[in-house]
Amino acid sequence: MKYESKSILGKTTIDVNPNGIDIEAKNKTTHYDFSDYQGTHVIKNYYNGIYTGKTRYISFHDESVKLGKRKMLNFSHKEKDDFIKIAADIDKTIFDISEKPDEVLRHFETPVTFEVPDDIKRNSIKRILLLTVLPVVLITIALIVSLFIDNVVGTMIKAFCLAGYVVELILVIPEISYIIKGMKNIPERLGIDAYAIKIDDDSFAREAIEYLKLTPSAYRKWERRLTIRDRDGEHIYSFGSSNNNLNKVNPRTMPDYDNLYESLRLWCHLNNVTFYSDLG
Numbered sequence: 001m002k003y004e005s006k007s008i009l010g011k012t013t014i015d016v017n018p019n020g021i022d023i024e025a026k027n028k029t030t031h032y033d034f035s036d037y038q039g040t041h042v043i044k045n046y047y048n049g050i051y052t053g054k055t056r057y058i059s060f061h062d063e064s065v066k067l068g069k070r071k072m073l074n075f076s077h078k079e080k081d082d083f084i085k086i087a088a089d090i091d092k093t094i095f096d097i098s099e100k101p102d103e104v105l106r107h108f109e110t111p112v113t114f115e116v117p118d119d120i121k122r123n124s125i126k127r128i129l130l131l132t133v134l135p136v137v138l139i140t141i142a143l144i145v146s147l148f149i150d151n152v153v154g155t156m157i158k159a160f161c162l163a164g165y166v167v168e169l170i171l172v173i174p175e176i177s178y179i180i181k182g183m184k185n186i187p188e189r190l191g192i193d194a195y196a197i198k199i200d201d202d203s204f205a206r207e208a209i210e211y212l213k214l215t216p217s218a219y220r221k222w223e224r225r226l227t228i229r230d231r232d233g234e235h236i237y238s239f240g241s242s243n244n245n246l247n248k249v250n251p252r253t254m255p256d257y258d259n260l261y262e263s264l265r266l267w268c269h270l271n272n273v274t275f276y277s278d279l280g
Contacts, residue, residue, distance in 0.1 A: 016089045036061040040087045042280045084276045095269045111193040120240040139164040185238040211274035217258040
């Protein structure tokens with residue numbers, strides 16, 4: 001399948017086929033074997049601390065590149081969903097052409113179960129308290145103290161306190177809303193067998209699923225979100241969030257999330273269910 005990306009540097013065409021991946025840009029075609037594919041990269045951009053958007057890349061090992069031997073193709077000018085579809089097409093094509101031993105083909109004959117620890121919700125509540133109650137209490141104490149200071153210093157403290165309330169309202173409240181929404185979607189358990197995915201009381205048969213979308217385990221500072229689309233619409237579940245250092249234990253994410261991600265990805269490929277990595 002072919003995809004196009006247009007930017008100020010011109011048009012880039014990426015052709016995913018059983019023989020590999022062909023990139024056409026500036027009237028030149030470069031062929032990459034699937035072994036050269038190094039995945040996708042999504043970078044959050046900031047200017048003076050202000051979020052300015054995301055840059056999306058697909059990367060390949062390339063001996064002709066002097067620095068790092070890595071070719072980064074910028075697909076930021078495509079819609080997010082198109083970028084996700086390109087990555088999914090490459091991933092599924094690689095799986096289809098690879099040799100699959102019997103243990104892979106029969107992986108889900110014995111059901112696989114994942115338990116979601118209660119600590120995820122408890123630690124989300126702690127984060128809410130840390131972001132709201134503690135700052136508001138400290139600001140309020142400072143404001144009360146300023147009422148007894150009848151000079152320029154007292155006026156300055158009042159101004160800083162009012163500014164603190166405004167910052168709390170503008171920046172923190174949306175984050176709190178996001179956390180609370182995620183908490184409501186945290187399940188207790190997830191089970192996978194050869195025919196269906198079961199999440200608490202919900203069951204999704206493979207024939208009924210249009211697609212499944214899941215946050216990659218390698219993404220930093222991202223909500224671990226699972227979206228299952230069937231005839232009734234989208235069903236969203238949360239498995240916590242990551243932190244900046246993925247090697248550290250994070251009390252706000254599911255400990256076995258890596259295994260969950262790979263299991264759902266494998267199940268979709270084996271059952272010809274469309275699997276998307278939620279690439280931000």
